[in-house]
Amino acid sequence: MFSQTLLYVTITNVYKLGEYATLDSPATKKNLSQLLPQKCHCPVGPPSIPFIAPRLVVPNRSLPDRKSPAMKLFCLLLVSFFAAAYASSERAIAVAGAGGLLSDPEQQCVYTVYVRTGSIWKGGTDSAIGVTLLGSDGTGVRIADLEQWGGMMGAGHDYYERGNLDIFSGRGPCMERAPCWANVTSDGAGAHHGWYCNYVEVTATGPHMGCAQQLFTVEQWLATDASPYRLYTAVDNCGDKQAAKGQEVRASIAL
Structure with missing residues (x-):
């Protein structure tokens, strides 16, 4: 039935x-x-x-619970990684001095740095090179490691070798006055710490701003085993009449 x-x-x-x-x-x-x-x-x-x-039989392969300790640890590590990468890029260029900088939280100015290494024997180095740039008002920017900040020579390039002209470029906070003073430094690390620098040339520009250019002639060793036996040198062009043409306030210009 x-x-x-x-x-x-x-x-x-x-x-x-x-x-x-x-x-x-x-x-x-x-x-x-x-x-x-x-x-x-x-x-x-x-x-x-x-x-x-x-x-359809679906195997029980559900994702880990979002509240599980393993998932929380994974999310924490991921956030920490991106935060460290962002902080590293922000620390690559820092403000030097106090006051005098334009309000620029987004770092809208572009700096290009040309570094010429001398062709003298053992003139190249494996050390990290940095530069601090100041205007006539005593404020500016500090770049701790040029290569890390804005190396432009391509992958695999060996920076600061004999006779090299190395180019670096990157963003930074805008300076109210054009750079006229530079402090070039070496961290003295690496197999060949001694470095002979011919010059450092800097250009700086920003939106609706003029382009400032300054040549800092060095022509000396940055080393502990060659005169003047120090890993830094300062070049002051702020009082140079020939360089004074670029020291006026960088006012906005119409484009």
Whole structure:
């Protein structure tokens, strides 16, 4: 006895037979013969093998709980990595002095630094070279490591080798006055710490601002084993009449 809905699957159609009290009754067979195609010789009655719809079985591989200690640790490490990378780029160039800088939290000015290494024997170095630039008002910017800040010579280039002209460029806070004083430094690290520098040339510009250019002639060793036996040198052009042309206030200009 069947008192439920039966489904029969043929090759081309699926038929809902409805509810019948008894499959062997004459009324049931008559109704079935009217529903099935005339050329179909399917037996009347329940199929010998029931039709089971396929079911997709998904393995239990759920993601870790967001509140689990492992997931919290992973998120913390990820945030720390990006924060350290951002802080490193921000520390590459810092403000030197107090006051006098234009309000520039987005560092909209661009500085380009050209460094010429002397061709003298053992004049190249593996040390990190930095430069501090000041205007006539005593304020400016400090770049601790030129290569890290804005090396432009391409991957694999060996900076500060004999006879090199190395170029560096990057963003920084805008100076109100053009740079006229420079302090060039070496950290003295590496296999060849001694370095002979011919000159450092700097250009600085920003949006709606003039372009300032200054040449700082060095022509000396930055080393502990050669005169003047120190790893820094300062070049002051602020009082130079020839250089004074670029020391006026860098007022905005119409473009």
